[in-house]
Amino acid sequence: MMKQYVMEPGADAIRLVDATETEVGVKDVKVELKAASLNYRDILMRKRAPEAIVPFSDGAGVVVEVGAEVEDFKVGDRVLGLFFPNWIDGEITREIHGVARGGGDVDGMLSEFVVGHEQSFVAVPEHLDFEEASTLPCAGLTAWHALFEHARPAKKGDTILIQGTGGVSIFALQLAVAFGLKTIVLSSSSEKLERVQEIGATHTINYLETPDWDKEVWRITEKRGVDLVVEVGGAGTLERSMKAVKYHGVISLIGVLTGTQAEVNPFPVVGKSLQVFGIYVGSKEMHHRFHAALEKHAIKPVVDKVFAFEAAEEAYTHQKSGKHFGNVVVRGL
Ligand SMILES: NC(=O)c1ccc[n+]([C@@H]2O[C@H](COP(=O)([O-])OP(=O)(O)OC[C@H]3O[C@@H](n4cnc5c(N)ncnc54)[C@H](OP(=O)(O)O)[C@@H]3O)[C@@H](O)[C@H]2O)c1
CATH class of the missing domain: 3.90.180.10 (Medium-chain alcohol dehydrogenases, catalytic domain)
Structure with missing residues (x-):
């Protein structure tokens, strides 16, 4: 037994x-x-x-x-x-x-x-x-997939938006730092934002203090928008993510922390020619590439x-x- x-x-x-x-x-x-x-x-x-x-x-x-x-x-x-x-x-x-x-x-x-x-x-x-x-x-491979395993992988110098400080998001931050990406991290906690800065986050925004964080992302990126969004919020964050991402940018759609039901205007996907990738964990082959990156960068x-x-x-x-x-x-x- x-x-x-x-x-x-x-x-x-x-x-x-x-x-x-x-x-x-x-x-x-x-x-x-x-x-x-x-x-x-x-x-x-x-x-x-x-x-x-x-x-x-x-x-x-x-x-x-x-x-x-x-x-x-x-x-x-x-x-x-x-x-x-x-x-x-x-x-x-x-x-x-x-x-x-x-x-x-x-x-x-x-x-x-x-x-x-x-x-x-x-x-x-x-x-x-x-x-x-x-x-x-789950958490690790999903973050890896969201950044690097689709048709528009993040590349050195890109700026990515990371929502929250849970399992997927902290992995995304660690990988982004290792690969030379700039990051904007959202959190409800100023204390957690201090911790993400220690890991290497470039910019931070408290989404409770700044509920229209998409405007702040726009300001930080000098009205260009981020290259990629690690979207874990779901229905309650997707519309702002579409505003915060650049023209022809990428949204890696992962989670539903804010739920699955909301009125979302899909037009920015068309108007800004966005690429929205649904990310669902990943394959064994992705694991091999992910583990190689973890070892190389001692993450x-x-x-x-x-x-x-x-x-x-x-x-x-x-x-x-x-x-x-x-x-x-x-x-x-
Ligand atoms: N598609 C997939 O393959 C896949 C794989 C893994 C996870 N997921 C999904 O991804 C989401 C995250 O999973 P997880 O396991 O990483 O969750 P988790 O560890 O429980 O992360 C929760 C964190 O998300 C943040 N958060 C909550 N509401 C937010 C909002 N409105 N805006 C920004 N951040 C917010 C909070 O961060 P702060 O405390 O810093 O505010 C919270 O601590 C879940 O919906 C999960 O189902 C999907």
């Missing part, structure tokens, strides 16, 4: 249970979880889980058993689970989208052991510990707070509070 969390449909709670260990198939690896990290999605999933499943899309651990035909990993390897276990390369498809850890019908990582096909794991970058590595599958993910396995519920409360800066992590058993 092993310890495992489950979330049940409509329950909005997680339960720690004793579960039967999964058998290891010939192409499977068995991973002992060392750390799992929380994302905003995990909060949404608690209410939406269609059936009882294990929560948390993201986790890292050590391989403790391999199937007879496993080629890529051996016992003792440090690995992390892919958010989309079947997205290896190429474009996302309906089939790939339908299989995501900790949502849909696929168990997540908040379990003493996780068993899965070897293709659904990727090696942990050498310079990261398990807690840092656990933040890569270490920002871990806000680490909770004990038994205190996973407190980790949710902390993430929900919005007090965190970067990523919230739960240690393995």
